[in-house]
Amino acid sequence: MGDPAARPTTAAAYRIVLASRVRAQLQYPVSFTFDLAQSALTFAVGLLEVVAVFSNVTVLADLDLDAALLVYGLAASGFGIANAIAGQLDTIPTYIRAGTLETMLVRPQPVLAQILTSDITLRRLGSVVIGLGTLAVALARNQIAWTPGSVVLLVVTPLAAGLLFSALFLAAGAVQFWLVDAAEVTSAFLYGGNYAAGYSAGVFPLPLRLFVVFGVPVSFAAYLPAAAILGLPGPSGAPGWLGWAAPAVAVAVWFAAMRLWALGLRHYAGAGG
Amino acid sequence: MSVIEASHLTRSFSRRSGRAWQPRRRTRTTVRAVDDVSFAIGPGETVGYIGANGAGKSTTIKMTTGILVPTGGTVRTFGLEPVGHRTVVARRLGVVFGQRSQLWWDLPLRDSLELLAAIHRLPPARWRPREAELVERLELGEFLARPVRQLSLGQRMRGEVAAALLHEPELVVLDEPTVGLDVLSKERLRTFLRADVAARGATLLLATHDMDDVERLCGRLLVVDHGRLVYDGDIPGLVARVGARRVLVVDLVEPAPPLDAVPGTELVAVEGSGLRQRLAFSPSATTAAAVLAAVSAVAAVRDLSIEEPDIEDVVRRLYLSSGR
Secondary structure (H helix, E strand, O other), rough: OOOOOOOOOOOHHHHHHHHHHHHHHOHHHHHHHHHHHHHHHHHHHHHHHHHHHHHHOOOOOOHHHHHHHHHHHHHHHHHHHHHHHHHHHHHHHHHHHHHHHHHOOOOOOOOHHHHHOOOOOOOHHHHHHEEEEEHHHHHHHOOOOOHOOOHHHHHHHHHHHHHHHHHHHHHHHOOOOOOOOOHHHHHHHHHHHHHHHHHHHHHOOOOHHHHHHHHHHHHHHOOOHHHHHHOOOOOOOOOOHHHHHHHHHHHHHHHHHHHHHHHHHHHHHHHOO | OOOOOEEEEEEEEEHHHHHHHHHHHHHEEEEEEEEEEEEEEEEOOOOEOOOOOOHHHHHHHHHOOOOOOOOOOEEEOOOOOOOOOOHHHHHHHHEEOOOOOOOOOOHHHHHHHHHHHHHHOOHHHHHHHHHHHHHHHHHOOOOOOOOOHHHHHHHHHHHHHHHHHOOOEEEEEEEOOOOOHHHHHHHHHEEEEEHHHHHHHOEEEEEEEEEEHHHHOOOOHHHHHHOOOEEEEEHHHHHHOOOEEEEEEEOOOEEEEEEEEOEEEEEEEEHHHHHHEEEEEOOOOOOHHHHHHHHHHHHEEEEEEEEOOOOHHHHEEEHHOOOO
């Protein structure tokens, strides 16, 4: 443990918290396995949907089935990562109602850090498993020009997508401070967002497409990088470098989400209780 | 310097009534939970903050601990505006909310304490001895390894107190800490709190509607009623002001006419057509023995009991005496 008189660093504090979360979850291996399977199953159903759509139309927008699998694999991996890290942000209404938020507010640690570490749910990694599996199949079936660029993009995209989706979770969590009773609305927003990321931006009519690319930039999480990896032209008028923009977009969305979160907490201090 | 200083502290909530889908029919009403409250609490003071449910106790506590912002007036904790300096204040503050848990329900108590030590960034050399001290004095040893959700209320409450005091806070804030506990558990908890706060020279703010908590733990009282501060002083002063009355309940052998002429008493109720009568008296004016003797002179007493003044009654009388 090191010097017993030393103050633990912030990193050590988080490590202790995380280790205890993992211990707590592995205490019940059967329930853990079921949860993991359930989370994987949800994403497997989404995958089946993609396959079903493409078995009826060979090419949707500019994607064929193999390309769609790549998009889906990237999106599901990213979503799975985000869900494991930040998925518990959708329980904020419960934290508010049960008063758990109040106990968090009287501890010397940022509330967001406490919520993120309060429930690291390993079982949600089930969607990562499905995502990575789909990705592996897609890589085998697509004709990919293997360049250093496409390799970097393949590694970076799920991580950037994870960052992007967790920022959306955070934004959705922040909105809860205003909509304590509208948990379902935000959840539709969120899971709907993931649903959109699994498809080409081209299947949506223009206003919706603008919303999907710029309003909730989920396309950056999977579709645009996949187009870049496959060397496809992408949506009309979109420059090719957009496929590389995911990390920058993710960081930008994080900043916006953090602002919203701070406002949400301020709103709670002003109106809640 | 004061540990807590509230000046014209006010907090109102606006409540919407009506249905969300009929916005025009909705009305807004403003409720003042805390209304123009001023007080200062110095280092080492032990203060009871009392009042009936809904009197504004919890709201004041939330404003002093950085959970809520005031809508009017100011509050300073350790000289700081608490919401803006939340984490700085939190390091020096220990809070127990009797109604909610700050422990991790699926983890053993021992792990919760370790987590809190990490959150407060306490070096092991500091928190290990403190943990050992708390385990011994709050008798946590037998259930330290058990998940919190399996603990009885009394055990959990001792765990909550240990969790709040692990970092040896200068200011201890307890919101209804003994609610739901049996008499023995309450008494043990009070004994511990009294000793711990005194030994460390800590400041105690205790919100409660249990008069015994206040009598055992607090040197000073703040009484709130409908958000307003109606009394600030010590217990003898409160009793002197409102004459905290005890009630002698006598069960008579035969129904008797109302016993309204007993010196130093007021007849508050007659039940069972005179079989049971309740006489309120102030201990400073007469004694239970004198009242009983006077009653026995006119009627045969079969049984009797004495009811201690409850805080609701004291506050009600305070409310009347303050002329509002």
